[in-house]
Amino acid sequence: MNISIIGLGLIGGSYALSLKKRFEDLTIFGWDVNDENLKKAAELGLIDEMCASASDAISKGDWILLAIPVNAIEKNLQGLLDQLKEDQVLIDFGSTKKSICEAVKDHPKRRQFIAAHPISGTEYSGPEAAFDSLFEDKVMIVCEKDRSETEAIEQFRKQCKVLGMSTTYLTAEEHDIHLAYVSHLSHVISFGLSRTVLEKEEDEDKILDLAGSGFASTVRLAKSSPEMWTPIFLKNRTAVLESLDSYIAKISEFRELLDKKDETGITSYLKESRAIRKILD
């Protein structure tokens, strides 16, 4: 089987490595809009063969995986679908799904497309950041599965299972609102914390020398790629704004309790927050 991966960063590169580790008789073709990334991916052995263009990659794969920023997916998806021959399958790994599904909902080859999103990642990006266990014990979300070929959906689920992933099916709307709360909001929070502390660092020298593991954990996502995250926030703007407004209200509620020195209120607030232990531990 031939698999073409378009976009050879953390996600595309790690998916390539994961496939190579667990499947035999697989040839992985790759292409990246950034020529350096493409060469680096070949050097690192993420892919078996470099393609000359996205169209070249499309022509060579039985399956084609798109692991590029969500704005680039939405912009190119119709043109890429146009090029599919019968039996080829195109799968996108974008972090938002509603506008992507909307863009191709009436495309004649819609059934050859799978709208997917692996819930995995790190704060690092690029082919050097790829590793072969990124997807182990993670969830693959597939949206609007009834609009894709049943057989392709089933084959993809089986492939994900071999990679150690369970598959969950959602509508694109459900996906986007859920991810706003459990992923996109966390990124906004980290980016905001980073700016707050960096600004204070300008006034009070060396404040960051005192940062412990708690700060490092909370601010970790602020190291994420702006090129990837600006499009995610814009494409999922409504849901991110909803989650952000809810969050600002919660933080402001704490601020008022503290301003009023409401010891009982603060303790209740923290105890309710702490219920997350039951779910995440």
Added chain:
Amino acid sequence: MNISIIGLGLIGGSYALSLKKRFEDLTIFGWDVNDENLKKAAELGLIDEMCASASDAISKGDWILLAIPVNAIEKNLQGLLDQLKEDQVLIDFGSTKKSICEAVKDHPKRRQFIAAHPISGTEYSGPEAAFDSLFEDKVMIVCEKDRSETEAIEQFRKQCKVLGMSTTYLTAEEHDIHLAYVSHLSHVISFGLSRTVLEKEEDEDKILDLAGSGFASTVRLAKSSPEMWTPIFLKNRTAVLESLDSYIAKISEFRELLDKKDETGITSYLKESRAIRKILD
């Protein structure tokens, strides 16, 4: 040498284990207001001997370490200092320092007291959470060192060095404002994120099944102990409110950029935040 530790949770228990691992000829006495914690600490081998009371612990140690919530430190510190015999040293490990230093600034035995704060911890609490490498490669902050015996300060620095810690000297005011930004604010943020997502989970079932490692990292501190954190927020109220207001302004700035679909503005915002990479990586 005899060391008494009052408060046998994560910090007191880990300090006990760290000392036992690296020093010979040391007897560790312990006491905890919670009788179960005291027995558990003895069972787990964190301490060598259980004391009958805080006064009993004071009487038995050459050095006495206070690892209890900051409100309990402030309330008991004068009474504990009263009981010190000549040459005994009392060290507190509280997470805020200004109100604690203020409470004993005119005490006749002030020079036998060291106001310290190890920058280390996890989201877990209690004696079971203790481990012997918690302080390795971490920072010990000592405040108002000129108000303590020079010899005691020097001995404490040497002990910390053996435990793998460097010592930094700050005023109590510097400590509290710096910690508000690089520790206390991170905790408020995590507690707030947890409440936001738990509330949404009530409406949209199973949203947390989709949470990845990014959410887990950002929300981790929400598992922290309310009994420890309510007093920290209240004792460091002014600095925490300052940092929180600055943070809410930064988050609201992002919200406005997203609301206006300001792609360039969002990308600049994320790029500036990402500068934290240079410092934390």
